[in-house]
Amino acid sequence: MNKTPLNQVHRELGARMVDFGGWDMPVQYSGVIEEHVAVREAAGLFDVSHMGEVEVTGSNALDFIQQLTINDAAKLVDGQIQYSAMCYPEGGVVDDVTLYRFNATHFLFCVNASNTDKDFAWMQQVLADSAMNDVTLNNRSAEFAQIALQGPKAVAILAGLTDVALADIAYYHFCEGDVAGVPMIISRTGYTGEDGFELYLPASAAVEIWQQLMTAGIPYGLLPIGLGARDTLRLEKGYALYGHELSREISPLEAGLAWITKLDKDDFVGKAALVAQKAGGVPRRRVGLMMQERGIPREGYPLFVGDREVGVVTSGTMSPTLKVGVALALVAPDVAGADTELQVAIRNRRMCAKVARPPFVK
Amino acid sequence: MDFPEELKYTEEHEWVMVEADLAIVGISDFAQEALGDVVFAELPEVGTVLEAGKAFGVVESVKAVSDVYAPVSGTVEEINTDLLDAPEIINTSPYEDGWMIKIRMADAKAADNLMDAEAYQAHIDEEG
Missing domain, CATH: 3.30.1360.120 (Probable tRNA modification gtpase trme; domain 1)
Structure with missing residues (x-):
C-alpha cells in the first residue's frame, strides 16, 4: 500500500x-x-x-490545458487557481482538479490521489492526440x-x-x-x-x-x-467527491458543475457530448437532501416519490453541525427543485427528505 | 478496555445482564470503540418477538452502519428511548446508561451459554 x-x-x-x-x-x-x-x-x-501533482510547462501549455479541461484556463492570471475538470469525449469525468498558474508557460494540476496514474496517462494521451509540440508533462506527485x-x-x-x-x-x-x-x-x-x-x-x-x-x-x-x-x-x-458525485458515468452538467463547464470556449475534450447533453436536457441532476426524520442517508440508498424510483444517494452522513442527516444525490430533473419531498429507502423503511441547495452549513 | 465480570458477551460484541428471566442488552466497550462516534440508534418496538442471533436494531456511527443482534430469544419488554435523542450515550456509558433493550427471555437459562468476560477478552484477542 x-x-x-x-x-x-x-x-x-x-x-x-x-x-x-x-x-x-x-x-x-x-x-x-x-x-x-x-x-x-x-x-x-x-x-x-x-x-497528485502534475506540472505542465512549455509555450503551448495554456493551449493544451484549454483542450484538456472544461473550465476556461485563459481567465487565470499568475498566482491564481481554478477549479476545473477533465472529461472523456463521451462527457463523463476523468477527474476534478485544481489548476495553478505560475505564468503563461508553467502550470500545476492537483488531482485526486487514486486517479493520479489514470490522469497522467490521460493527459499524455490527449497531448499525443493534439498537434501541440511544446508541452512537457511531469508527474511530480512523489x-x-x-x-x-x-x-x-x-x-x-x-x-x-x-x-x-x-x-x-x-x-x-x-x-x-x-x-x-x-x-x-x-x-x-x-x-x-x-x-x-x-x-x-x-x-x-x-x-x-x-x-x-x-x-x-x-x-x-x-x-x-x-x-x-x-x-x-x-x-x-456540498462539495463533490470523485467516485461519488463524479465519475466516468456522470457528466459535469449532471454533477452540478455547469458553473465550471465553459461550453462557449473553443473545442475541448468532451465539448460536443456536453453541448448535446445540455441541448437535450440532462437525464439527472445532483441535489442536496436534508432528512425530515431521524435517519442517516447513505451512499447507494434509493430515492422514491411514491412508488416511483427517482434517484440514488451518492454520499450521505449525519451532519455533526446540524445533527441531521444530509446527503448528495442524483435524481430525475423533475424532482430536483428545492423543497421537493422525497423518500429515502433506509433499510426496510421510507424516510422523508427534502431537496435543499447546499451548503447545508453556511 | 473494560469488560465487567458480571456480564455475558456474544461473538458479535453485545453484552447481556441477566435479572431472573429478564436480559438487559447493549454493545460492548470494544464495539463502541470500534464503531466510533455513534450518531443514530434504531431500536425495535416493545412487544417485538426476537430470535437469538437475529438483528434487532442498528447503531450507526458517522461512517458506518452496524446491526445489533439478539443474544437470546424472547420478547422486547422495554427499550432505552434516551438513545433515540442521545445515541452518543452508547460511547460514553456502554454498560450502564447506554443499554439498548430489555428482553423477557423465553428460556431463563438462555444466556448461560454466552461468553463470560474472560472468554470474551480471549475472543477479541483472537479476532485481532
Missing part, C-alpha cells in the same frame, strides 16, 4: 488507519465529531500528501507532500511560522514562500468550506513542517484531522 511521508507520525498520534484508494491513511485520531468541530471552530491539520491547515484560526497559526503576508493571498490564489524556513507553495484553498491553506512542500520536509504546525497550533485548539471528518466537512458544504 502507498504511504505518505507522514505515515509514521499518524501512527504515533494513535490514528486509526484505513486503505483509502490504495493509500494507508488516517481515518480518525481523537474522533470524527471532535475533529469536525475543531475545524469549524478553531483549526485542523490534514495530511493530503496522497493527492516529490510533494501536501498539508492542509483549515479553520478560522488557520491564518493566525500559519502567520507565526512565516514572513509571507498571508492577508495578501486571496481565496483561490497562491504564492511561493518559506514556512519555518522551508520553501513551499502556499495556497489559499481547501475542502472544508473554512478559511485556510493547502501547503505543497518537499516530501523530505513533511514531518518537520507537520510538527512545527502542530506545535504552533495547539494553543489555538488545532487538532490533526482524519479522512472521516474531511468527508463530513466537505459534505456539509
Whole structure:
C-alpha cells in the first residue's frame, strides 16, 4: 500500500488507519465529531500528501490545458487557481482538479490521489492526440507532500511560522514562500468550506513542517484531522467527491458543475457530448437532501416519490453541525427543485427528505 | 478496555445482564470503540418477538452502519428511548446508561451459554 511521508507520525498520534484508494491513511485520531468541530471552530491539520501533482510547462501549455479541461484556463492570471475538470469525449469525468498558474508557460494540476496514474496517462494521451509540440508533462506527485491547515484560526497559526503576508493571498490564489524556513507553495484553498491553506512542500520536509504546525497550533485548539471528518466537512458544504458525485458515468452538467463547464470556449475534450447533453436536457441532476426524520442517508440508498424510483444517494452522513442527516444525490430533473419531498429507502423503511441547495452549513 | 465480570458477551460484541428471566442488552466497550462516534440508534418496538442471533436494531456511527443482534430469544419488554435523542450515550456509558433493550427471555437459562468476560477478552484477542 502507498504511504505518505507522514505515515509514521499518524501512527504515533494513535490514528486509526484505513486503505483509502490504495493509500494507508488516517481515518480518525481523537474522533470524527471532535475533529469536525475543531475545524469549524478553531483549526485542523490534514495530511493530503496522497493527492497528485502534475506540472505542465512549455509555450503551448495554456493551449493544451484549454483542450484538456472544461473550465476556461485563459481567465487565470499568475498566482491564481481554478477549479476545473477533465472529461472523456463521451462527457463523463476523468477527474476534478485544481489548476495553478505560475505564468503563461508553467502550470500545476492537483488531482485526486487514486486517479493520479489514470490522469497522467490521460493527459499524455490527449497531448499525443493534439498537434501541440511544446508541452512537457511531469508527474511530480512523489516529490510533494501536501498539508492542509483549515479553520478560522488557520491564518493566525500559519502567520507565526512565516514572513509571507498571508492577508495578501486571496481565496483561490497562491504564492511561493518559506514556512519555518522551508520553501513551499502556499495556497489559499481547501475542502472544508473554512478559511485556510493547502501547503505543497518537499516530501523530505513533511514531518518537520507537520510538527512545527502542530506545535504552533495547539494553543489555538488545532487538532490533526482524519479522512472521516474531511468527508463530513466537505459534505456539509456540498462539495463533490470523485467516485461519488463524479465519475466516468456522470457528466459535469449532471454533477452540478455547469458553473465550471465553459461550453462557449473553443473545442475541448468532451465539448460536443456536453453541448448535446445540455441541448437535450440532462437525464439527472445532483441535489442536496436534508432528512425530515431521524435517519442517516447513505451512499447507494434509493430515492422514491411514491412508488416511483427517482434517484440514488451518492454520499450521505449525519451532519455533526446540524445533527441531521444530509446527503448528495442524483435524481430525475423533475424532482430536483428545492423543497421537493422525497423518500429515502433506509433499510426496510421510507424516510422523508427534502431537496435543499447546499451548503447545508453556511 | 473494560469488560465487567458480571456480564455475558456474544461473538458479535453485545453484552447481556441477566435479572431472573429478564436480559438487559447493549454493545460492548470494544464495539463502541470500534464503531466510533455513534450518531443514530434504531431500536425495535416493545412487544417485538426476537430470535437469538437475529438483528434487532442498528447503531450507526458517522461512517458506518452496524446491526445489533439478539443474544437470546424472547420478547422486547422495554427499550432505552434516551438513545433515540442521545445515541452518543452508547460511547460514553456502554454498560450502564447506554443499554439498548430489555428482553423477557423465553428460556431463563438462555444466556448461560454466552461468553463470560474472560472468554470474551480471549475472543477479541483472537479476532485481532
